[in-house]
Amino acid sequence: MKSKKRVLLGMSGGTDSSVAAMLLQEAGYEVAGVTFRFYDSEGFEESLDDARNLASRLNIPHIIYDARELFRERIIRYFIDEYLSARTPVPCTLCNNELKWPLLAKIADEMGIYWISTGHYVRKVFQDNHYFIAPAADRDKDQTFFLWGLKQDILERMILPMGDWTKDEVRTYAAGRGFERAATKKDSLGVCFCPMDYRSFLQREVPQELLPGKGRFLDESGTFLGWHEGYPFYTIGQRRGLGIYMNRAVFVKEIRKASNEVILAPLASLYKKEMLLKDWNIVDTSRLLNSPNVIVKIRYRKQANYCTVGITAENLLHVQLHELLESIASGQAAAFYDEDGLLLGGGIII
Numbered sequence: 001m002k003s004k005k006r007v008l009l010g011m012s013g014g015t016d017s018s019v020a021a022m023l024l025q026e027a028g029y030e031v032a033g034v035t036f037r038f039y040d041s042e043g044f045e046e047s048l049d050d051a052r053n054l055a056s057r058l059n060i061p062h063i064i065y066d067a068r069e070l071f072r073e074r075i076i077r078y079f080i081d082e083y084l085s086a087r088t089p090v091p092c093t094l095c096n097n098e099l100k101w102p103l104l105a106k107i108a109d110e111m112g113i114y115w116i117s118t119g120h121y122v123r124k125v126f127q128d129n130h131y132f133i134a135p136a137a138d139r140d141k142d143q144t145f146f147l148w149g150l151k152q153d154i155l156e157r158m159i160l161p162m163g164d165w166t167k168d169e170v171r172t173y174a175a176g177r178g179f180e181r182a183a184t185k186k187d188s189l190g191v192c193f194c195p196m197d198y199r200s201f202l203q204r205e206v207p208q209e210l211l212p213g214k215g216r217f218l219d220e221s222g223t224f225l226g227w228h229e230g231y232p233f234y235t236i237g238q239r240r241g242l243g244i245y246m247n248r249a250v251f252v253k254e255i256r257k258a259s260n261e262v263i264l265a266p267l268a269s270l271y272k273k274e275m276l277l278k279d280w281n282i283v284d285t286s287r288l289l290n291s292p293n294v295i296v297k298i299r300y301r302k303q304a305n306y307c308t309v310g311i312t313a314e315n316l317l318h319v320q321l322h323e324l325l326e327s328i329a330s331g332q333a334a335a336f337y338d339e340d341g342l343l344l345g346g347g348i349i350i
């Protein structure tokens with residue numbers, strides 16, 4: 001089954017996977033395309049048409065895979081439940097690690113295809129008998145942060161054509177090949193099924209009786225500061241949009257579900273020195289555990305901190321931060337890197 005020349009590509013209809021299809025063909029692969037229908041949206045038919053048109057112009061067999069039920073259960077319901085549980089969800093991480101890539105592998109298996117591919121801006125390297133995800137040439141587009149949960153069985157099958165390209169080069173290439181529409185499509189931003197503010201999404205999706213209603217903002221010593229709209233509408237570290245006017249800067253430090261209370265505090269109170277992770281994945285134990293040069297990131301575009309990682313008796317990852325880090329929210333992901341940017345693993349903060 002390990003045909004060297006056949007690859008299944010996830011085709012969203014967007015610029016990156018469109019150019020990925022062209023580059024794979026240029027590299028001599030026989031490409032098949034799949035477009036996942038993840039959820040119902042006005043834009044889906046248009047994206048699907050784009051993917052189909054491209055497939056037809058490139059002479060690529062193309063299928064649609066209906067993943068709506070799976071996506072609703074595993075991603076959208078999780079997203080809502082996390083906010084209702086006073087946590088901060090990471091839907092893109094979960095989708096990539098538990099849906100998009102495993103589904104590609106499953107469908108490829110059914111088609112007798114070994115290689116699987118997407119338009120993700122990441123690279124893959126093989127070192128010391130392990131495959132690692134590595135940063136893309138376009139550091140601004142780098143998507144390594146979302147892929148820490150992928151295991152070797154997926155990593156070994158991945159082909160990542162965008163890894164050596166910048167987005168500008170990709171657009172120029174598509175235009176040069178006469179694919180003007182693919183060249184000029186907008187980048188997708190944020191959480192795909194929730195294009196609006198997540199609070200409006202919760203208002204729309206969650207029956208009113210399941211929302212907690214107004215609750216109390218308190219300071220760290222329990223003093224009442226004002227009323228809030230209900231704890232799911234706040235996230236750890238939030239400063240803007242609190243709807244409360246104070247003569248000092250305050251941030252959300254803690255969210256108490258049981259009492260529907262949100263604790264506000266100065267930034268200095270939000271710093272922590274350690275965290276615990278569940279549902280973790282380690283790519284190479286020897287490089288991660290107790291190593292002195294591990295870097296951790298808890299936000300896509302934010303700071304990187306040095307840390308030391310160990311495993312607790314309860315089988316959680318214990319992350320000792322070398323410098324204080326603020327706004328660590330349960331539910332968020334932490335991704336580990338070595339100093340060359342190789343992705344060493346990650347987990348979900350509890």
Ligand SMILES: Nc1ncnc2c1ncn2[C@@H]1O[C@H](COP(=O)(O)OP(=O)(O)OP(=O)(O)O)[C@@H](O)[C@H]1O
Binds near residue numbers: 016118
């Ligand atoms: N609905 C979908 N069906 C199949 N594959 C998808 C779908 N959505 C995304 N992908 C794959 O996952 C990759 C990353 O998707 P993401 O939405 O993060 O990035 P993107 O930069 O918007 O990519 P693109 O320009 O290809 O839409 C895409 O390049 C594509 O290969």
